[in-house]
Amino acid sequence: MTDLLLNERELRFQLYELLDTEALLQRPRYAEHDRGVFDASLTTARQVAAEFFAPHNAKGDANEPTFDGERVHMIPETKAAWDAFAAAGFLAAQHDFADGGLQLPEVVLRACMAYFNAANIASVAYPFLSIGAANLVKAFADVKLRERFLPPMLEGRFSGTMALTEPGQGSALGDLRTLARPADDGTYRIFGQKMFISGGDHELTENIVHMVLARIEGAPAGTKGISLFLVPKFLVNADGSVGLRNDVALAGLLHKMGYRNTTSTVLGFGERDGAVGYLVGEAHQGLSYMFQMMNEARIGVGLGAASLAYQSYIHALDYARQRPQGRHPNNKNPLTPQARIVEHADVRRMLLQQKVYAEGSLALCLYASSLVEDAHTATTELERRNAAELLDMLTPVVKTWSSRYGLLASEIGIQVLGGAGYTREYPLEQYYRDNRLNPIHEGTEGIQAIDLLGRKLGSRGGDGYRLFVAEVLATLLVANNDIHCAPLAALLADALGILEQVTTSLQEQVAADATLGLANATPYLDLFGRVVVGWLWLRQALLASRTLSATQGSETDFYQGKLQAAHYFMTWELASLESQARLLTDANHIAYYMRDSWF
Ligand SMILES: Cc1cc2nc3c(=O)[nH]c(=O)nc-3n(C[C@H](O)[C@H](O)[C@H](O)COP(=O)(O)OP(=O)(O)OC[C@H]3O[C@@H](n4cnc5c(N)ncnc54)[C@H](O)[C@@H]3O)c2cc1C
Secondary structure, three states: OOOOOOHHHHHHHHHHOOOOOOHHHHHHOOOOOOHHHHHHHHHHHHHHHHHHHHHHHHHHHHHHOOOOOOOOOOOOHHHHHHHHHHHHHHOOOOOOOOOOOOOOOHHHHHHHHHHHHHHHHHHHHHHHHHHHHHEEEEEEOOOOHHHHHHHHHHHHOOOEEEEOOOOOOOHHHHHOOEEEEEEOOOOOEEEEEEEEEEEOOHHHHHHHEEEEEEEEEEOOHHHHHEEEEEOOOOOOEEEEEHHHHHEEEEEEEEOOOOOOOOOOOEEEEEEOOOEEEEEEEEOHHHHHHHHHHHHHHHHHHHHHHHHHHHHHHHHHHHHHHHHOOOOOOOOOOOOOOOHHHHOOOHHHHHHHHHHHHHHHHHHHHHHHHHHHHHHOOOOOHEEEHHHHHHHHHHHHHHHHHHHHHHHHHHHHHHHHHOOOHHHOOOOHHHHHHOOOOOOOOOOOOHHHHHHHHHHHHHHHHHHHHHHHHHHHHHHHHHHOOOOOHHHHHHHHHEEEEEEEEHHHHHHHHHOOOHHHHHHHHHHHHHHHHHHHHHHHHHHHHHHHHHHHHHOHHHHHHHHHHHHHHHHHHHHOOOOOHHHHHHHHHHOOOHHHHHHHOOO
């Protein structure tokens, strides 16, 4: 069963039919590429993922890294996987040719990452974080720092982390306490403890570059006083060679439910005389810089959840097609062969639910990645700005919907297998445990919901929200004239109307009283997410409807499946929107008024 790795046909559909990825070739940045380059990258990603990542997914889970007080030990396959990832050029894939990169579009790189996530989410966390850290260095570090640290990060000699969380603060970054004291030579000495830092220690690379949020002595309280520092595990000499150990110590490893082959570290900075840290960009602007990495990581976390959802779906499907059990209710003859469980209505329902969540979240995350791309390389300034605003508004939805429903797809996968799903002989239980992290890290569901309702919806006069509504209306206009899609369009139009009403009502509630108004932010985000994914399912249905008549065999099945799934999503998943919306517009605050002492 280990050869089941996403689905090439699905990824091709997402990239080249749902998104017009080939059109990127018209942009000057990609003028030297052709479709073959994109396809070759995907093929390489699939091969490297299958050969170097998938085979040790279960082994890494069963043999998590250990710390003997001096060194971290982990299974050797992890290092081979890191090396293969770096050798294939994926660490530098997005970067300029001049920097040794491949100038691969964001959306193609993320589609490649889906293969790695699907193969082994824990081992790919090291390169995933390193790509984000390198992007941060590239965007905000000064030339000297960039020249010293970026090339080895892109080559795979140095890896990277993001170090935000502390023992005393997780969601509330404004309260972080790690201190940065200016030194005479223009660098800083960092003092404090960071917790939950993924990839914070290991021996996969010569050096680890920590991107650390800290407060310069005397800086204002709250988020405005936070700066960003580059703090290497080993100091780097002027000639680029790795020098003395910096004052960054591993205090211990955390033991997790999933993602076990990723080290989760507690790091002590400055337990001796202070860890040498280099200020990145300007003082007190650290959080705004870090948001670049966090936003990138939020889409990446969503994509991780979508990839695990997809794995859970195809493994459950594979099992259901083989497992004989029981007979149809109207067949009372025990002498007839048993039905395969895929034939049972309840199992089909579960598989279809998994399909709409897995393919819906994949579509959502790749769409978001295409917006990242457009925000950087779209032809006109207006297109770039619109993409950036849409992306900014949708990021909490992308992260949260994919994490919540991706996890649900993994959970349903266990149910499809029955008892087998609960055993470690099958990968479903690991997918579930791994996927359980995604609604937590990179900002919990509750924090994303407050971000959407309290900040993103109204930012820049609500442009992002208006752009989204305009996109949906444009799709509805086309779908209304399509024989298969017109009934689905009517359902989505109703859902959009509900979203509009709820949004207006909640914005008024927030303006009147932020605490009460934000009390139901999470169910609002959920409702919002279902409309967004409903829109993406309608777009998939439209493509299927247009293409079906010209297809045969497995291609007909593929598009027929898309239509059926879109139908299911619109009728079943959007059905409860109205009652959920009423609770929100009625300002139902039952949970808020529950008192601590009544629990
Ligand atoms: C496996 C793993 C890997 C991680 N990797 C990294 C990493 O590489 N780098 C890094 O810096 N961090 C990392 N983290 C930390 C992660 O981002 C935090 O765990 C997360 O942001 C939540 O913070 P917390 O755990 O302190 O929970 P808390 O902030 O204590 O939250 C607990 C609960 O309270 C809710 N809550 C908190 N504040 C509010 C509020 N104002 N309004 C409403 N609800 C609220 C939350 O939604 C949550 O349900 C990782 C965590 C894990 C588990």
